[in-house]
Amino acid sequence: MPDLPISPIIHIAAALLIAADGRMLLVRKRGTSAFMQPGGKIGPDEDAVTALVRELREELGVAVKAAQAVYLGCFEADAANEPGHVVRAELFRVALSGTARPDAEIEEMIWVDPGVAAGVELAPLTRDYVVPMHAAQARL
Numbered sequence: 001m002p003d004l005p006i007s008p009i010i011h012i013a014a015a016l017l018i019a020a021d022g023r024m025l026l027v028r029k030r031g032t033s034a035f036m037q038p039g040g041k042i043g044p045d046e047d048a049v050t051a052l053v054r055e056l057r058e059e060l061g062v063a064v065k066a067a068q069a070v071y072l073g074c075f076e077a078d079a080a081n082e083p084g085h086v087v088r089a090e091l092f093r094v095a096l097s098g099t100a101r102p103d104a105e106i107e108e109m110i111w112v113d114p115g116v117a118a119g120v121e122l123a124p125l126t127r128d129y130v131v132p133m134h135a136a137q138a139r140l
Contacts, residue, residue, distance in 0.1 A: 007086045010079055013052035014039035014089040016072065016130055017062075017096045023111040024134055025100060026126065027059065030107040034080040036123035037091070037130055038106075048090035060100040060109070069094050072133070080123035089125055 014037035017025040026035035040055040042048055049066045056062045069092035079085040102109050112120060114135040122131065 010085050010087045011042050012039055012089050013042050013048040014091050016093045023113050026110050026112055027106045028108045029105050032081050034121045034123040036126045052092055058104045059106045061103050062100050075129045077125040077128055
């Protein structure tokens, strides 16, 4: 049997950022169409939570302490913006205090109720894992 090609993996830290009313924050990067969790690549000398804190500051101007990030797990899905790649996300839940604003490569941000995310183009990771997880937690 021939070996199947292995998709390159992009290792990221991502945030399920939750507002007081239960909506979650999604971002769309410049030049792309799918909305996703804020976050980004984990640097060679970083752990996941350090990368998350850095990315949230760079992308949204939000100051988050590592202790605020609750680890939800590691999830893999097709990368939204890099065809042929897989994104491996270390996902953290973060309650947002303060005001987020799009910065760096972020073109747009939206607040979404997980129960009505239909109609929004979502990255595979967000669509397949994050929205269902958050919707299930909201029903508890």
